[in-house]
Amino acid sequence: MTGRPLRIAVIAPLRFPIRRPHAGGLEAAVWSEVEALRARGHEVTVVAVTGSDHVEPGSIWEMPELGWDADAVRTDKTYPPAYETLSVPMLRRALETIGARAADFDVISNHCLHALPLQLAPQLDVPMVTTLHTPVDDDFVRAHRAAAGRGSTFLSVSEHTRREWQHAGVASTLLANGVDPRVWTAGPGGDDLVWFGRIVPEKAPHLAVAVARSLGRRLTIAGRVGDRAYADDVLGPLLGDDVTLAGELTPHELAALVGRSAVALATPAWAEPFGLVGPEALMCGTPVVGFAVGGVPEIAAASVGMRLVGAGDVAAMADAVAEIWPQARDPRFRRAVRARAVERFSLDARTSALEEIFASLSTLAAPAELPA
Secondary structure, eight states, X not given: OOXXXXXXXXXXXXXXXXXXXXXXXXXXXXXXXXXXXXHTTOEEEEEEETTOSSSOTTSTTEEXXXXXXXXXXXXXXXXXXXXXXXXXXXXXXXXXXXXHTGGGOSEEEEOOSSSHHHHHHHHHSSOEEEEEOSSOOHHHHHHHHHTTTTTEEEEESSHHHHHHHHHXXXXXXXOOOOBOTTTSOOOOOOSSEEEESOBSTTTOHHHHHHHHHHHTOOEEEEOOBSBHHHIIIIIGGGOBTTEEEEESOOHHHHHHHHHTSXXXXXXXXXXOSSOTHHHHHHHTTOOEEEEOOTTHHHHHHTOSSEEEEOTTOHHHHHHXXXXXGGGTTOHHHHHHHHHXXXXXXXXXXXXXXXXXXXXXXXXHHSOOOOOO
16 A cells, blocks of 8 residues: 555446446446455545445435336446436535545545536545546536546546547546456366457447357357347347357356356457456456457557457457467466466556555645644
């Protein structure tokens, strides 16, 4: 831990509870941050959806679970009306409470995907660090401009993301996501392929099915269904004896599955801001073959055992899997894959960097002591 324990308010996204099994990579990153900071002795107050592991039930920090109409089409890109009419006003109340109790907090770590925290940042008298997890959001940019940047510091999860936001007028510092090697443990490898992540069109697991079948290899798909229509109409018909759906797994269950697989496939059909699947699989010693989009090439450049092909190129992905297959069960190769992943993407290293950032902002914000 760097210096004295810090008093940190973490603002989580408002869509899903922050708990295991994680709804997605964003929720996993926030959960891991809170766990790591608390383990180092910091006092962490969490503003998150009810049912989250770290939020105090019945407190002002507990945000409502999103309610959907029975006939509503639920996706990971849409919100029900209650988001703006109920969730956001409750978030405002929580933020204003932090501002009213500013002396009780050293820093705010903001992961919310709504622009409200940026709008209120200048009024809170607590420095706010916002991590940019997504492509450029116009509401964020407008809020930042309206606040003239006051009260806010920004981190980006990849250099790709940093550049995109920089072009939009929001400057940030690169701090990649971290993976806990105590959860993502080394595995022996195996004879099958694995794909894991949110089951949504932009993650495109149907392309992993095409790769597996072109190679005559079995494939296991694991993850939460984030778009029911896509899961039912596109992915569902592709399932069979050679392609199975494991569903939503806990991190330890998922790490065990990945660790006993030969190769992990990453098939994003959008510009991934980071791509947590890569470091997670690599930390298990399992090589990864993926599409070179967004921030993913940065992960590959820093890794052993990750090969990339052009976006959407199923044939090239199959060729890359075939090329790396002979190494996939070599214990020495898998140890090298894991060692580099631990070195470059460890949660401990990210937490240490985060502590330094928080501590420096807290020191700058602290009132000067009067001479005795």
